[in-house]
Amino acid sequence: MRPWSNPSPQPLIKLRRRKTLPIPPGPVLAELPSPSCIVSVKHHLVQGGLHHCCLTSQMALRGAWQLQKLIVSYCDWGGSSRGIRAFMELHLPAFKEKNPQLEVVDELIRGQHPHLQGFYRNKNQRTICVKNMDPEDILLHATRLRNALGRKVVKLKTRHVTKHPSVQGTWTTAVKF
16 A cells, blocks of 8 residues: 555545545535635545545635625616626525625615625725626635735735745756856
8 A cells, every 4th residue: 555545535635734634525615614724635525525626725724714894885876886786695605604704784875886895803894896797706815805915915026926035047948057
């Protein structure tokens, strides 16, 4: 038997500290550990409730979710808010149930384009305009806001980033000796 092979026919969940747990057949989602410790699932689970996708880690810093509040702003009569109104009917109740740590507020703003606004623990905020988007795309943006750490995006000064830069310069194929 190879040391990297799985002795049992059940797929394994790989945790952060390199521990593996067998996944029992049947409904899997209720028995999984907390989302902040799941890194990946080795095998695709079709029978267990997950369909052709791997679980990825949810963005929590030291076990604490960083997004505190999500504001869903929309207009009740504008055409650009059609998708977000459908999102609020179809996907928002389930999104609230799956994320009890998150305060979700819907805000009526007449005559303005719809947007999602996320407030993070480090006092940063992100705003995403969702005008003329489908409900599924808006759900994707809301999930990305939830998974983000809330850090500011830093523009890199050079293309090559290293801890120990070369005194002589970066090597390229055009260097002639």
